[in-house]
Amino acid sequence: MKLKRKIVHVDMDAFYASIEMRDHRQYRDKPLVIARDPRHTAGRGVVATANYAARRFGIHSAMSAQEAYELCHQAIFVKPDFVKYRRISKEIHAIFHEYTDKVEPIAFDEAYLDVTENKKEVSSALHVARLIQQEIFAKTKLTCSTGVSYNKFLAKLASDYHKPAGMTLVLPEEVNSFLADLPIEKFRGVGKKTAPKMHQLGIETGADLLEWSEVDLISKFGKMGQILYQRVRGIDERPVEWKRKRKSIGFERTLNQPLKSSVEVDDMLDFLAEKLTEAVQQKQKHGKTLVLKLRNSQFETVTKRMTFDDYLTNDKKNFAFWGRQLFDQMQPNEVDVRLLGMTLTNIDELRFENIKLPLWKE
Numbered sequence: 386m387k388l389k390r391k392i393v394h395v396d397m398d399a400f401y402a403s404i405e406m407r408d409h410r411q412y413r414d415k416p417l418v419i420a421r422d423p424r425h426t427a428g429r430g431v432v433a434t435a436n437y438a439a440r441r442f443g444i445h446s447a448m449s450a451q452e453a454y455e456l457c458h459q460a461i462f463v464k465p466d467f468v469k470y471r472r473i474s475k476e477i478h479a480i481f482h483e484y485t486d487k488v489e490p491i492a493f494d495e496a497y498l499d500v501t502e503n504k505k506e507v508s509s510a511l512h513v514a515r516l517i518q519q520e521i522f523a524k525t526k527l528t529c530s531t532g533v534s535y536n537k538f539l540a541k542l543a544s545d546y547h548k549p550a551g552m553t554l555v556l557p558e559e560v561n562s563f564l565a566d567l568p569i570e571k572f573r574g575v576g577k578k579t580a581p582k583m584h585q586l587g588i589e590t591g592a593d594l595l596e597w598s599e600v601d602l603i604s605k606f607g608k609m610g611q612i613l614y615q616r617v618r619g620i621d622e623r624p625v626e627w628k629r630k631r632k633s634i635g636f637e638r639t640l641n642q643p644l645k646s647s648v649e650v651d652d653m654l655d656f657l658a659e660k661l662t663e664a665v666q667q668k669q670k671h672g673k674t675l676v677l678k679l680r681n682s683q684f685e686t687v688t689k690r691m692t693f694d695d696y697l698t699n700d701k702k703n704f705a706f707w708g709r710q711l712f713d714q715m716q717p718n719e720v721d722v723r724l725l726g727m728t729l730t731n732i733d734e735l736r737f738e739n740i741k742l743p744l745w746k747e
């Protein structure tokens with residue numbers, strides 16, 4: 386399989402309910418609803434999720450807890466413990482990141498992974514999905530379903546295809562048959578508003594949708610029509626939106642005329658320190674290591690770093706001062722600078738310390 390992209394969609398099976406069944410033996414094999422008990426809340430509350438036993442009664446997430454109770458009187462209601470669910474979600478994400486940093490979380494229990502290139506250099510996306518599934522189960526005793534394909538739209542549909550503990554691969558040549566029987570409601574974007582209109586037009590499945598021209602779909606459904614025209618042909622170029630975890634923040638400047646004096650270097654250090662201070666404050670980060678990079682007229686590049694026990698204060702005078710100490714170690718005698726760079730690394734979230742709150746306006 387040689388695909389341009391390899392996308393895995395991981396979806397935990399009845400996540401919250403599975404966690405509570407794992408942690409409470411007495412809930413197993415019983416209909417379990419994660420929601421506050423409507424008998425104690427005067428009928429309020431919404432179902433966060435339900436286990437498969439409860440789903441057989443027609444209970445599903447986003448339904449009112451009262452409705453769930455009416456469908457199944459013997460159901461057990463358990464108040465959601467989101468602190469616990471988040472903690473377990475983090476454990477699962479740590480597993481994802483063993484394979485790739487290109488992870489797009491959708492909810493606590495769902496994420497897209499771009500494994501085209503992955504840290505374990507496993508070429509088969511199917512194999513990656515299998516390994517992740519196994520590792521999640523080994524570490525959390527929870528099951529998930531995975532969908533593997535060359536874009537997000539297909540990967541998500543695939544993970545939903547066999548649940549629980551399923552794994553589905555959709556190859557380019559299988560797209561038509563995979564989507565042909567798919568109910569139109571399963572296409573993302575076809576919701577409560579669009580679905581009745583689709584039915585009116587006789588569009589019940591992917592196969593029906595495929596017969597429509599792009600122009601006609603756009604005239605009936607606008608932008609969504611165009612998207613659906615592409616989706617039913619297996620086209621979805623949306624990237625996996627992952628946030629690169631920045632390990633350093635820095636700036637550098639190349640000079641046309643090499644700096645030859647200490648005063649010029651001080652000015653440049655001030656400039657870089659100011660840029661750096663603005664950037665780290667804006668990103669709410671701080672760091673323990675300051676790195677200075679220097680290139681001379683002979684294009685020799687050297688870096689020198691200084692690591693502190695505590696985080697450096699985000700202050701331009703502070704950065705400039707330590708930058709100067711580093712510089713003096715690198716060019717103690719003759720000044721010759723074609724490039725100067727200042728980087729803060731070993732960085733972390735700026736939490737409570739050092740945050741300057743604008744309590745008073747001057």
Ligand SMILES: [Mg+2]
Pocket residue numbers: 396397398399400494495
């Ligand atoms: Mg799920």
